[in-house]
Amino acid sequence: MEEHRVRSGGVDLAVYVAGKGPPVLMVHGFPDDHEVWKEQISALVAAGYQVIAPDTRGCGQSTIASTVSDYHIQLLIGDMIAVLDHFGLERASLVAHDWGAMIAWRLVITHPDRFERYAALSVGHPAALSAGGKMQMLKSYYIFLFQYRRLGEWMLRGLNWRRVRRMYKSREDAKQAVARLSRPGYLTAGINYYRANMRVFGQRNVPNCKNMPVLGIASDKDPYISDQALRETARFVDGTYRFEIVHGAGHWLQRDAPEAVNALLLDFLGATAPD
Template identity: 50%
Template sequence: MDYPMRRLQINGLEMNVLIAGEGPPVLLVHGFPDTHAVWRKQIPMLVAAGYQVIAPDTRGCGESQMPSRVADYHRDLLVADLRALLDALGIERVRLVGHDWGAMQGWFFTLTHPERVERYITLSVGHPAAYGSGGLAQKLKGWYVLMFQLRGFPEWLLKAGYWWLFRRVTAFPEEFGHWRQTLTRPGRLAAGINYYRANPGVILPHAWPKARVPVCGIYSSGDRFLTEGQMRDTARHVDGPFRYERIDGANHWLQLHAPEKLNPLLLDCLR
């Protein structure tokens, strides 16, 4: 994936951002433990389809600046990052795509700034209200969120025994090399975990507003961390068109594990 990267001053931080192509802008927001490279199997396709792709390393991740405090990863700052990024690029409205914590960031941005979102495509993660009220099944799948609230212990545990627990939980050996290369750098693993530490309330039921833009939710049947129910229930929290799609056989990282199934769906949803 040979596209130019730019260093931009965004919301007081230096952010590493891939910008490629010309046409209607599409903002791709990655989650944990990823960087913008998690979209490497979508970016060429989107550029060829006539879109301008913006794919940042979000704060603390990849080559972007890494704040040290847990509070620096609060959802309000994550929303402000996306808004400031669009402002810096002179983009009024965007087609937004998010995955994992990037999907949660996308939800928060869509709910607070619907005027900036032309449509939202969320991978894996449903509306925050549907996720928070996902019941025991979702709480069991999301057990790691509680573990991540501890300071220092998760970082040690995930890396112990040549990352044994990390490799077992993610169960995606083809991607482990990419993750290890990034997360072994000082502070980077803690920065990724700080997204969970700074926002523990996302796992609890909460009266979030309804989305007021068209939403497409895409879920993969092999997801080890999220239930299908929280994505299906998202329909009750969207005050507008909602489309649900399921990709059978793909793991949590459906954009890497099943791009041949995701990419046509993504193009259709973007249109």
């Protein structure tokens, strides 16, 4: 992959590009970087797509922003628009997971003219997520704990990063996550996404997604997000909405079940948009 540097909102974003063809922007979540998509990148490039995979601010090889407010959702949205503009792309397809999907939902709502279609992994429309009920509140307990300075860092770093290591099924994925977060400042940068956007998680008056097909992919072993939010997302999409569930996969379904996720993405990206 070719690495590019994109300046946006006071930070330098590392952006990785591979392949030629219709562009697909892929946005990772916490505590990942663009490498979480490596199985999907190879499949999409082989199928004739161009993949654009940024490390979001404070992650991977992108630079760390200095304050909590530097991670507000509006700045994160602006980063992705800056990436499209850097490559001269008027429109692209969009694939996102976890925090990347939180950003991506607002991208397609506020900039519908920039995206052909959107595949959301694990995270549903913001209004559906906030209406997820008691089950989602229980699964999201860590978000509230992250609001306390140093507590979130202690939770994840403690006992030789045990909580982080338990997030992933693959030992190699866990090892890489610990290595990323162990770099000075990067753990706090990741947690600052939650601190800067606490109000975002409770918003219900978020507009519907318009003018594009949307695919929601959930997994039935996700300990952090209930699949109910993606099921309910149909009510908040004015265009066509397709829901799929990947069985036997955890929160990182693109890593746990890459063949199933790749098949769904390729089918969705290659589908003809309805008139």
